Amino acid sequence: MKKAWRSLAWLAVIVVGLTATLAGGVLFSTATWTPKLALDLEGGTQLILAPRLESGQTVSVEQLDQAVAIIRQRIDATGVSEAEINTQGAENIVVSIPGVPDDSTLERIQSSAKLEFRPVIFTDVATSSAINEPTPTPTPTPTPTPTDALGETATPTPELVATPTASPTDASDPNWVTPALFDEYTNFDCATLAEAQTNVAPVGEPLITCEADGGFKYILGPVEVAGETIADAQAGLQATSQGGSTGQWAVNITFNAEGTEQFAAVTERLFAFAGSDPRNRFAIVLDGVVISAPTTNAIITDGRPEISGSFTQESAQILADQLKFGALPLGFEVQSSDTISATLGSTQLLNGLLAGVIGLALVVLYSFSQYRMLGSVILASLIIAGIITYLIITILSWRQGYRLSLAGVAGLIVSIGITVDSFIVYFERIRDELRDGKSLTSAVEAGWRRGFRTILASDAVSFLAAVILFVLAVGNVKGFAFTLGVVTIVDIIVVSLFTHPVMQLAARSKFFGGGHPLSGLDPRALGAVYRGRAQFREPVAALATKQQSSSREAAKRQTIAERKAAESASVLGKGKDS
Amino acid sequence: MSRLTEFGNDLYTGKRSFEFVGRRRIWFTIALVMIAVTLVGTVARGGFSFGIEFRGGSEFQVANPSALPDGSIDQTLAADAVLSIVPGATPRVSIVNNGDAVRIQTDQLEVSESNTIRSALAGAYGVDTTEVTSSFIGATWGNDITRAMLTALVVFLVFVAAIMALYFRTWKMSVAALVALAFDLAITAGVYGLLGFEVTPAAVIGFLTILGYSLYDTVVVFDKIRENTIEESGTRTFAEAINLAVNQTLVRSINTSIVALLPVGSILFIGAVLLGAGTLRDIALALFIGILVGTYSSIFIAAPIYALLRQNETLVRKQDKKATEARSTSGAVV
Numbered sequence: 078m079k080k081a082w083r084s085l086a087w088l089a090v091i092v093v094g095l096t097a098t099l100a101g102g103v104l105f106s107t108a109t110w111t112p113k114l115a116l117d118l119e120g121g122t123q124l125i126l127a128p129r130l131e132s133g134q135t136v137s138v139e140q141l142d143q144a145v146a147i148i149r150q151r152i153d154a155t156g157v158s159e160a161e162i163n164t165q166g167a168e169n170i171v172v173s174i175p176g177v178p179d180d181s182t183l184e185r186i187q188s189s190a191k192l193e194f195r196p197v198i199f200t201d202v203a204t205s206s207a208i209n210e211p212t213p214t215p216t217p218t219p220t221p222t223p224t225d226a227l228g229e230t231a232t233p234t235p236e237l238v239a240t241p242t243a244s245p246t247d248a249s250d251p252n253w254v255t256p257a258l259f260d261e262y263t264n265f266d267c268a269t270l271a272e273a274q275t276n277v278a279p280v281g282e283p284l285i286t287c288e289a290d291g292g293f294k295y296i297l298g299p300v301e302v303a304g305e306t307i308a309d310a311q312a313g314l315q316a317t318s319q320g321g322s323t324g325q326w327a328v329n330i331t332f333n334a335e336g337t338e339q340f341a342a343v344t345e346r347l348f349a350f351a352g353s354d355p356r357n358r359f360a361i362v363l364d365g366v367v368i369s370a371p372t373t374n375a376i377i378t379d380g381r382p383e384i385s386g387s388f389t390q391e392s393a394q395i396l397a398d399q400l401k402f403g404a405l406p407l408g409f410e411v412q413s414s415d416t417i418s419a420t421l422g423s424t425q426l427l428n429g430l431l432a433g434v435i436g437l438a439l440v441v442l443y444s445f446s447q448y449r450m451l452g453s454v455i456l457a458s459l460i461i462a463g464i465i466t467y468l469i470i471t472i473l474s475w476r477q478g479y480r481l482s483l484a485g486v487a488g489l490i491v492s493i494g495i496t497v498d499s500f501i502v503y504f505e506r507i508r509d510e511l512r513d514g515k516s517l518t519s520a521v522e523a524g525w526r527r528g529f530r531t532i533l534a535s536d537a538v539s540f541l542a543a544v545i546l547f548v549l550a551v552g553n554v555k556g557f558a559f560t561l562g563v564v565t566i567v568d569i570i571v572v573s574l575f576t577h578p579v580m581q582l583a584a585r586s587k588f589f590g591g592g593h594p595l596s597g598l599d600p601r602a603l604g605a606v607y608r609g610r611a612q613f614r615e616p617v618a619a620l621a622t623k624q625q626s627s628s629r630e631a632a633k634r635q636t637i638a639e640r641k642a643a644e645s646a647s648v649l650g651k652g653k654d655s
Numbered sequence: 656m657s658r659l660t661e662f663g664n665d666l667y668t669g670k671r672s673f674e675f676v677g678r679r680r681i682w683f684t685i686a687l688v689m690i691a692v693t694l695v696g697t698v699a700r701g702g703f704s705f706g707i708e709f710r711g712g713s714e715f716q717v718a719n720p721s722a723l724p725d726g727s728i729d730q731t732l733a734a735d736a737v738l739s740i741v742p743g744a745t746p747r748v749s750i751v752n753n754g755d756a757v758r759i760q761t762d763q764l765e766v767s768e769s770n771t772i773r774s775a776l777a778g779a780y781g782v783d784t785t786e787v788t789s790s791f792i793g794a795t796w797g798n799d800i801t802r803a804m805l806t807a808l809v810v811f812l813v814f815v816a817a818i819m820a821l822y823f824r825t826w827k828m829s830v831a832a833l834v835a836l837a838f839d840l841a842i843t844a845g846v847y848g849l850l851g852f853e854v855t856p857a858a859v860i861g862f863l864t865i866l867g868y869s870l871y872d873t874v875v876v877f878d879k880i881r882e883n884t885i886e887e888s889g890t891r892t893f894a895e896a897i898n899l900a901v902n903q904t905l906v907r908s909i910n911t912s913i914v915a916l917l918p919v920g921s922i923l924f925i926g927a928v929l930l931g932a933g934t935l936r937d938i939a940l941a942l943f944i945g946i947l948v949g950t951y952s953s954i955f956i957a958a959p960i961y962a963l964l965r966q967n968e969t970l971v972r973k974q975d976k977k978a979t980e981a982r983s984t985s986g987a988v989v
Contacts, residue, residue, distance in 0.1 A: 414791050418788045421788070425935070433921075436919070483935060531878040539868075542870070543867065545814065554859070
């Protein structure tokens with residue numbers, strides 16, 4: 078009796094504690110009284126970004142976290158509020174934005190802004206291009222060999238050798254250009270560059286690429302200065318040497334100490350080449366595409382170069398932002414983009430809730446039909462379970478950023494059945510004990526001991542499924558697994574701290590304890606008169622010793638059975654503990 | 656008291672009993688026939704039909720489209736709008752969300768094409784462009800999900816088999832439960848294949864939930880078996896003790912299945928009738944089938960297999976012998 082009230086007090090403590098936590102959160106922090114909704118219920122756009130990888134390259138957790146941080150800064154810079162950026166699985170990044178993002182926002186998010194400075198080794202007017210610019214370049218020859226074009230000492234063998242004959246001494250060394258590479262270069266079509274979006278080469282290897290407008294093809298040496306060394310970047314109008322403005326937008330870069338030093342070293346080497354030599358130029362490569370490839374007019378030692386190209390004010394600003402917030406450690410492409418209108422989202426939520434209400438009503442009706450007034454215990458338990466689940470989910474949505482998705486709602490509805498099953502298992506065990514001829518009070522205790530064991534075992538399986546799904550699965554499944562796991566825990570709390578104590582108390586009431594026909598626990602209706610089991614009871618004791626050898630478990634069980642027998646013989650309602 | 660309660664009384668005392676264990680050949684045959692039918696049906700239909708998430712493609716949804724005078728929605732408008740921009744596209748148009756939305760799925764399109772189609776659809780149905788959503792899904796997305804699922808599945812099975820073996824103190828219960836689970840999954844997947852339901856990520860979620868539910872259900876039955884076989888006094892053979900346990904939990908199994916099916920059924924109803932294809936319907940459909948099959952397998956497959964696995968153990972044989980002897984001497988009826 079005391080025990081039952083104590084359990085109920087603990088339950089009250091839990092409910093009040095959760096409510097107080099949430100109320101405190103609402104008053105003094107950012108919590109709300111309703112859980113935050115996921116995109117599919119609220120409307121918005123979800124982008125899934127997958128990394129573009131060189132073959133054999135893998136993604137580390139650090140790289141992914143770094144990318145998430147950078148993307149978050151970029152989105153914040155656009156003024157979009159409440160964007161959610163998460164990692165998904167081992168490789169992907171999920172960006173959720175309310176509303177429908179415009180193209181420039183998309184551009185900011187997905188472009189990796191991987192900036193590299195590579196020296197030009199060889200360049201040529203792209204054959205597929207119709208654009209003719211008056212930039213001095215070597216005359217295109219139909220089948221040039223590196224030796225012709227570069228006038229260097231590399232002597233390629235007739236076969237297309239893929240390894241340099243002499244190992245290159247620096248990044249501008251024409252020895253990088255093997256016949257195989259040159260063949261690739263000759264066959265490279267600038268038109269495929271924009272489509273493929275996968276023009277990635279290891280930093281230590283030469284890169285074949287084109288200028289952004291497709292005008293020129295390049296063979297570039299290995300990376301000499303990486304984008305990570307950029308300390309700041311500003312968009313601004315290009316200044317002429319006289320201090321006037323050319324009207325062209327450009328991006329002014331400030332390197333950190335390391336970048337400044339590297340950049341000085343590169344410009345010093347390149348400056349030594351004659352102005353007509355392509356190797357005098359260095360290329361600024363963004364995401365595998367050359368933005369511009371200026372000639373080196375001076376040795377830049379202050380680490381403040383300027384990138385000019387065909388920028389508009391907006392594109393210069395975007396690039397500056399991207400460079401400032403950092404290049405992504407990896408290139409990304411949008412793997413899927415999913416937009417859900419706010420209208421559709423709220424319809425889905427309403428219908429989901431409607432389904433839940435109908436399901437709940439049916440379950441309650443069925444419970445009353447099967448368990449008569451015991452149905453009210455099921456109903457009350459479900460209400461308590463519902464309140465606790467709601468509070469936990471709302472608090473988690475505040476503290477952990479959990480968002481309720483449609484799959485989560487489905488998880489909640491489905492869990493109604495699993496929660497009610499605990500009550501069914503428990504009630505059926507009580508009925509079994511009543512059939513054995515026990516009084517209701519001892520039947521409640523004995524039924525609880527057996528039933529709770531079963532409930533724990535089966536809930537453990539259910540919880541294990543939820544945890545494993547949550548840890549290993551992706552996307553929607555996570556939300557579903559999460560609610561399922563929460564509900565399983567709540568189920569155990571409610572059945573032990575509410576349903577059982579309420580049954581203990583009810584067993585003493587005249588209505589239930591007296592076995593009223595509508596109580597659902599009427600011993601006469603339950604066939605207790607049959608005393609069916611009692612007939613088999615007696616041999617139990619007689620054969621106990623013989624059975625002991627069968628297993629240790631059996632021995633343990635036997636004592637419980639004995640205790641139970643003694644108990645049923647003894648008293649109505651010592652109200653023994655569980 | 657309801658009839659089910661009386662039924663429960665009879666089952667409990669053994670006055671009425673179903674031969675779940677004794678007639679296992681029949682139940683196993685039914686199970687095998689079900690597997691064969693769904694398997695053959697699936698193959699005959701040309702395998703599973705996978706949703707856009709697994710195939711990759713673009714999807715548009717027009718919310719609140721203006722209807723024709725008779726209240727219906729002209730689906731050809733959508734197809735025409737898409738074809739006017741991408742002539743080669745093969746748009747599949749369907750009405751979803753209780754007629755409140757039109758869904759158009761195509762092969763994957765360029766971003767610029769998608770944007771033009773959005774405006775075209777908005778124009779065709781007389782709605783604002785913001786009411787038209789577009790999505791595209793790379794074909795790898797589905798593969799990523801599937802890979803994660805398979806890992807989860809294997810890890811789950813290993814863990815749950817170990818936990819059950821520890822709890823029940825016999826690995827044979829784990830094996831029996833996993834066989835029943837494999838049957839549940841096979842039949843659910845088979846029904847999808849047989850009837851040509853689209854396999855979407857939501858269906859996969861439902862599918863995975865069956866894992867938990869099916870084992871949950873089996874554990875409840877097995878826990879009763881554990882109790883009965885351990886307390887068995889020697890008047891019943893091992894198989895009979897198992898059979899009595901299954902009979903005694905039968906009312907609970909029926910109640911549980913109904914209680915679990917009611918909410919799932921209401922999601923299915925709301926999902927299918929009001930919303931059309933979508934997350935809710937897909938989850939609920941897989942679960943509905945899974946719960947039905949899961950209840951069958953706990954009773955008709957898991958328990959008989961457990962009896963089968965243990966029938967040749969020396970201890971079990973001893974007990975069976977004792978029970979038969981006791982019966983022949985006392986003439987007790989079981």
